[in-house]
Amino acid sequence: MKCYELQGPDGIDGLALVDKPVPEPGDGQVLVRLRAATLNYRDLLTVKGGYGSRQKFPLVPASDGAGVIERVGPNVREFAAGDRVIGSFFESWIAGEPSEAKMRSALGGAVDGVLSEYRIFPKHxxxxTPKHLSDIEAAALPCAGLTAWSATVKLGSVKPGQTVLTQGTGGVSLFALQFAKMCGARVIATSSSDAKIERLKQLGADFTLNYRATPDWGKKAREWSGHGVDLVVEVGGVGTLNESIRATRIGGTIAFIGVLAGPPPSDLRLPLMVMQQQRLQGVTVGSVEDLQAMVDAIAACRMKPVIDKIFPFDQAKQAFAHMESGAHFGKVAIEID
Known part of the structure; x- marks a missing residue:
C-alpha cells in the first residue's frame, strides 16, 4: 500500500510517498480501505514541526479519514466488510471525561494518521458513515466537525434564540455556524474577505463582520446582539481573545480552540473577563461517544459539510500548500484512490 510519511519536521516538502505492506487486522481490529482524508490546521502544524520534541517520527500525518471496511479480525461482530466508516480522532477516548491516558492516542500526532491507502482501527x-454523505464529506467530521460540535452543543449548550459568534471560514468555524443554526441560534460570523462573507450569509449567518475593515468587531458584535453574545467559538487564540471578551455577554462562554492569530496583545483584557464572570472553555475534539452523537444529529438533519477543494492522493503536498495559503472556504480534502 502507499502512504505519506514524515521522517522529520521538514515541512510540506518533507512528505514522502512510500510503500508498505497492507497490515492484517488482529483480535478486535478492523482493516479500513481509506477513501478520503481532510486537513486541519493541526496537521499543517505537525508537518512543519510545530509540536517540537513531543512529535513522533516517522509519522503518517492527518487525523481525519473515512473509508470502507476491507476485512475484520477475530471477535469483531459490530462491523463487516463493505461497511462505510469514520475513524475517531482519539482511539482510546471512548466515552466520559477526558484524561491523559484517553488522549494519548491522537491520530496523525501520537500515532499514525490516515494519509494512507489502508489503516488498522480498533473496532471501538x-x-x-451517514448514508447521505460521500466519503469525502464524512472525512471532514472526526476533528473539525467534532471540535465544533463539542464547542457549540456538548460544552457550549447552545439553545434556540441564543447568539453564537464564529471566526473565519475554516472547517471548525463553518461547522460551528451550521450546528448553531441547527440548534436554533443566531450566528454572527467574521471574515477578512467580503467574497467569503457573502458565502457565510448563504450558509445562514445572521450578521457578518469584516474584521479587517472593522478592527473593533467585538464591540460591533456586542451591539448587534443587544447584550453580548452567548458563545464565541474562538479559533484565533490569544491574538483575537480581546475582541472575543468584548463581544461576550456577562456570564457568557468563550470556547477556546485555535492558535491562528498569533501572539497576545500587550493589553489582554483578562480583568474584564473576570468582572463579567465569563467562562473560558478549552475544547479538544471529543470521544467516540461524542462522535456518534454528532453523526446521529447530522444524519437526522441531513447536514452536509462544506468542502472547499478536492486534491488527488498524488497531490497531497499541494493540498497542504492550499490550506497554508488561507484561501480555502471549508475543508481541504484528499481523495485516496
Whole structure:
C-alpha cells in the first residue's frame, strides 16, 4: 500500500510517498480501505514541526479519514466488510471525561494518521458513515466537525434564540455556524474577505463582520446582539481573545480552540473577563461517544459539510500548500484512490 510519511519536521516538502505492506487486522481490529482524508490546521502544524520534541517520527500525518471496511479480525461482530466508516480522532477516548491516558492516542500526532491507502482501527474507534454523505464529506467530521460540535452543543449548550459568534471560514468555524443554526441560534460570523462573507450569509449567518475593515468587531458584535453574545467559538487564540471578551455577554462562554492569530496583545483584557464572570472553555475534539452523537444529529438533519477543494492522493503536498495559503472556504480534502 502507499502512504505519506514524515521522517522529520521538514515541512510540506518533507512528505514522502512510500510503500508498505497492507497490515492484517488482529483480535478486535478492523482493516479500513481509506477513501478520503481532510486537513486541519493541526496537521499543517505537525508537518512543519510545530509540536517540537513531543512529535513522533516517522509519522503518517492527518487525523481525519473515512473509508470502507476491507476485512475484520477475530471477535469483531459490530462491523463487516463493505461497511462505510469514520475513524475517531482519539482511539482510546471512548466515552466520559477526558484524561491523559484517553488522549494519548491522537491520530496523525501520537500515532499514525490516515494519509494512507489502508489503516488498522480498533473496532471501538469506528462509527458508521451517514448514508447521505460521500466519503469525502464524512472525512471532514472526526476533528473539525467534532471540535465544533463539542464547542457549540456538548460544552457550549447552545439553545434556540441564543447568539453564537464564529471566526473565519475554516472547517471548525463553518461547522460551528451550521450546528448553531441547527440548534436554533443566531450566528454572527467574521471574515477578512467580503467574497467569503457573502458565502457565510448563504450558509445562514445572521450578521457578518469584516474584521479587517472593522478592527473593533467585538464591540460591533456586542451591539448587534443587544447584550453580548452567548458563545464565541474562538479559533484565533490569544491574538483575537480581546475582541472575543468584548463581544461576550456577562456570564457568557468563550470556547477556546485555535492558535491562528498569533501572539497576545500587550493589553489582554483578562480583568474584564473576570468582572463579567465569563467562562473560558478549552475544547479538544471529543470521544467516540461524542462522535456518534454528532453523526446521529447530522444524519437526522441531513447536514452536509462544506468542502472547499478536492486534491488527488498524488497531490497531497499541494493540498497542504492550499490550506497554508488561507484561501480555502471549508475543508481541504484528499481523495485516496
Amino acid at each position: 474507534a469506528l462509527v458508521r
